[in-house]
Amino acid sequence: MKERVLLVCSESPYPVVVGGYERLIKHFETHIFADYDVYFLVCCGDSIKALLHYGVPVRNKTERARILTQSFAFALLIHSDFDHEDPQLIKPLIDRIPSFCFTQLHPNSEVVDERFKGIITHYSDSPHEDVLLIGGAYDPAIFYKRRRDEEFIVCVGRIHHAKNQLELVSQYREKIYRRHKLPLYLVGGSSDDDYYLLVSQFVDNVSVLSTSDPQHLAAASNWRTAQQIAEICNQARMFVMASAEESFCLALIEAMACGTTCVVNGMYYGFDEHDLRPHVFGNISGKVGSTLDLLDEALSRDIRIDASEWVKKYVIAETKQKLLAFIHERL
Numbered sequence: 001m002k003e004r005v006l007l008v009c010s011e012s013p014y015p016v017v018v019g020g021y022e023r024l025i026k027h028f029e030t031h032i033f034a035d036y037d038v039y040f041l042v043c044c045g046d047s048i049k050a051l052l053h054y055g056v057p058v059r060n061k062t063e064r065a066r067i068l069t070q071s072f073a074f075a076l077l078i079h080s081d082f083d084h085e086d087p088q089l090i091k092p093l094i095d096r097i098p099s100f101c102f103t104q105l106h107p108n109s110e111v112v113d114e115r116f117k118g119i120i121t122h123y124s125d126s127p128h129e130d131v132l133l134i135g136g137a138y139d140p141a142i143f144y145k146r147r148r149d150e151e152f153i154v155c156v157g158r159i160h161h162a163k164n165q166l167e168l169v170s171q172y173r174e175k176i177y178r179r180h181k182l183p184l185y186l187v188g189g190s191s192d193d194d195y196y197l198l199v200s201q202f203v204d205n206v207s208v209l210s211t212s213d214p215q216h217l218a219a220a221s222n223w224r225t226a227q228q229i230a231e232i233c234n235q236a237r238m239f240v241m242a243s244a245e246e247s248f249c250l251a252l253i254e255a256m257a258c259g260t261t262c263v264v265n266g267m268y269y270g271f272d273e274h275d276l277r278p279h280v281f282g283n284i285s286g287k288v289g290s291t292l293d294l295l296d297e298a299l300s301r302d303i304r305i306d307a308s309e310w311v312k313k314y315v316i317a318e319t320k321q322k323l324l325a326f327i328h329e330r331l
Contacts, residue, residue, distance in 0.1 A: 004036065004037045004039060004071065005038050006039050006040075006068075006075040006097060007025060007075070008078065009080055010042065010043060010044045012049075013025045013026045014052060018188075019158055020136070020250050024078060024136075025040060032319065036073060040053070043082045045081065051064045074098045075093060075099040077116075079102060079103040079108065079110070084112070085112075099116050101118075102119075104123075104247035106119055106124040106127075107125065118130045118131070119131045121133060122134070122247045122248045122270030132322070136314060137250075137314055137315065137320075139226065139315075139316055140312070140316070142230050143229075143230045143254045145258055146234050148231075148234050150236065150237035151182075152185045152209070152235070153184050153237060153239075154236035155168060155240050156188060157187075157241070158189060158190060159192065159196050159210075160190065163242070164243055164244060164291075167291055168291060168292065169199055169203070172184050172292065173202075173204070175292045176296060179299075184207065184209065186203070186208065187232055188223060189211070189223045193217060211223070211224060236255070238261045238263055239261070240264075241264050241265075243266045245266050247270050248271070252264065252268075256279065257311050257312075261298065261305045264280050264283065265291040266287045267285060267287070278305075282294045
């Protein structure tokens with residue numbers, strides 16, 4: 001019988017993956033912890049939203065309580081929106097189960113290192129022996145190079161002010177479409193209605209396209225599956241990301257795996273700057289100037305950067321090996 005593992009996060013990939021945390025949960029369930037029996041506790045603040053077993057909810061509260069009191073090999077808390085010191089829920093779990101914590105940036109004022117067997121992060125200002133620096137991971141069975149007609153520029157991510165799509169769309173027709181005849185394809189839904197309204201006024205279905213239905217912003221159909229995103233990336237002339245900062249950016253490495261030239265303009269904490277720089281076009285140590293100007297330059301110069309071989313260091317198998325070694329050494 002497989003040992004149990006407990007994942008804890010406030011974001012859930014069910015019914016649909018809408019961001020990096022959700023993709024991470026799926027990777028843990030299906031790949032990285034494939035040798036374990038994985039339960040997933042969804043909690044927000046100090047309350048349980050759901051306990052799931054590979055997407056199937058445990059609906060009976062008595063059964064849910066029974067499962068949570070059973071033995072687990074370890075727990076992995078994926079830091080998002082819950083209280084690590086909550087005396088009714090999270091703290092008792094950490095006290096009883098050997099626990100690890102993933103946080104995008106370390107140190108984190110909401111995470112006390114000493115409460116955990118180890119900290120997993122993309123970037124640390126204060127590394128120590130119980131901190132594992134590790135990048136994101138992609139599934140090479142889905143994201144791989146099979147280039148098609150290059151029909152558009154793609155931007156993958158939730159439509160949100162942190163992703164800065166408004167900078168791209170507001171002058172895209174004038175600066176890019178009229179000159180290069182390649183529309184911008186926004187792939188992702190939105191939970192930020194106000195920001196989406198700002199972006200959507202530039203979605204004309206000619207120069208700027210979007211997967212989101214403005215009449216049904218909460219619909220799961222606004223998002224695309226990993227398989228669909230891989231197809232889109234392979235059809236794109238370039239991938240562009242206007243975020244001012246990213247702890248890692250799974251969408252970036254997935255586009256790279258498809259051989260898509262990537263244009264970026266921000267701070268990418270989770271990469272070694274000198275390692276990443278030759279494999280993207282633009283700025284990776286901080287935003288400089290206009291992302292559209294960078295995109296225009298890349299298209300005008302016919303820049304083509306195929307990072308599909310370099311990015312293989314981030315395949316799930318590599319991440320699994322490093323992460324499990326780190327965890328097992330501390331159990």
